Amino acid sequence: MNTSVPLMKCVSKRPSAGIFQALGLGMLMIGFCLSFGCNAGKKSESTDAHEEHFPPHWPETIFGAADRLAALESGSAEKGPDSWVSLEQQWVDLFRWLPELAADSELSKIEFDQVDAISLKHGISMEKMLEQGKTLEQMRAEPGISEAIATLQQICRQELQRLQTLEQ
């Protein structure tokens, strides 16, 4: 009894037909993906990584975010010449970005938790209000917003003072 399994003999009467048919299908599919997929730019094209990954209203630091939120709250903020993002959207985005910006700073865990709590509390509710088409005035009239921004500013002021003391 020959128990070995010879090449190309075990499953089909004409296995090579399947292979050629699959190859034919393959060539068709390559044409398909070439026609759909290859209209993009080359990788070597130099691009500015910062512009690609950050929207124009990205505040860079937690201090910038606190200042911008305070300006938006007081109504003194302007949209900015290069920003296509509405003030409402900026307001919501800033609340959502707070934890990331806080983590990208020297804030202690306790201070981070405070900032994170502000983001969790107001970020989601602001986002819902944005989806409902509420205006910035209606959003900043939400209870607790002024206190949250004041707390944020206080945390930032303390941190700036600490950093200045360290520098001296």
Place this chain on the structure above:
Amino acid sequence: MDVFICGGIVRMLQAFVAAAPTIVVGWLVAAVMERILGRDGTLRLFGGHTWRQLPYAWLLGMLLPVCSLGVIPIMVQMRRSGIAGGTILAFGLTAPLFNPISVLYGLTLSDPFALLVFCICSLTIITVMGLLWDWLFPNSWLEPELLPKTPYGIRRIGAVALSMCQQAISASTWYILLAILGVGLLSMALPAGCLQKAAGKDDLAAPLAMAGVATFAYITPMVAIVQVASMFQHGNSIGAAFTLLVLGTGVNLGFIAWTITNYRLKPSLIWLSSLMLVVLVLGYCVDQPLRPRGVEPADHTHAFDVYCNPIQDLSSDAIAASTRLLRDSWKLEDLIAAAAGILFVLIGLVQRVVDPNGKWMKWLIELSAEPSSEKMLSEPRQGLRRDIVLPNWIIALSCLGGLVAASIVGCFLYYPPRSAIRQEMQYVQSDLMADTLKYEWDKILYWVPIQEDWGHKLAVSAYLRGTPLTRYQKMKLHVFMSKLELLEHAAEDQEKEEVDKWKWEANKAFNRLKDSLNASK
């Protein structure tokens, strides 16, 4: 021209080496089915011709650590055991799709809810496609092949080993090679970086284009989950991510050829087109609801660079570039598995030449002339050694328990303790910083993905060991990974000023991450 050919060869070799561990596992499982379970045992394992066959195909598919190449020898054995076509195809799609390690990894990369929806949708598709096949083409099973029973004892182990070598030179290997050829053809057809903008959030053609690419591509379950998560993180098309997961991991040129060879062209084409259609419809359906909120869509992604030609500089020395690419991408464990795979093929070939009539296997499985030998098939052997013949249900339960236990142990080995990961990250960070100071672009691009990988492992390891990262630590890790990505982009563009900026940012973020981890000790 050299660049295209060398690029294709590089991708084929990379695919072979990456797949080697699971191909060897596929041969082992196929050999166990052939020599230990036998045809009737394999049929019973997959629930016979009852309603249980599809759920069993799911369960076994998810537990077995095989990819879309390693699954082919198993499908051959299933077919010879008389299992229905729908069950075989469902198993062939499920087995490469998920395994415990890749799912755990994926959970740290993207929204768990989205991943859960992806898993449920994928398994639904597979079930629907299995049922559809059995409905369209009933009785698509073969009569089980007659196989002599293998006697218990050391010779059975020898028979399994020899069967593995025979699997390595069987028809299934042609299909595996064809799948690898498909990877090469794809990378020859797609110039470097040409898919970077192929999966934009608002690109309606993205799932369609991804279906074309993914059908050819060979992706290991781990790579698939990383790419899908990367698409979530970068705000790419979710429909395209879903298409990539199902078609990229499950389907390849070898799988298609095997299906056509075994079930003829027309039924196979009907089934494959239906699969594509269902995947695309579901892909377009989940695209909007699962779109992550708050993710700023990047204008390009490098997730699909692995399907394109790896050599970016058309004027470079193609051979030197290929050698470097291969050296950088191969891991020791994969190379060991590839060497083992080649060894099995060589032994198989030697056996074919030296022993064309299969006397070796005949000797291993035939009963001896002793009067007691008939009892070897069913009774324990008496005497000093007192071999015990275990009932089949104990062996089956042990195998199943063993697979689950191996998966758990595998998870703990793959995700070492937090302290070990922290130390590894420290070493990698030092090397990365040294290379950024010298603007060694290739080395920077070599270290960044390794560091990112350790970052993901850190999160899984903490979760596995019952001490998940706090929100504070998670955010520190997130910031570090973001900076690493920006450093990677700057290195890709060879922008010295950008690299200078992001290397310090990344290092600062790394130190903060370390401090946050130390604080919790």
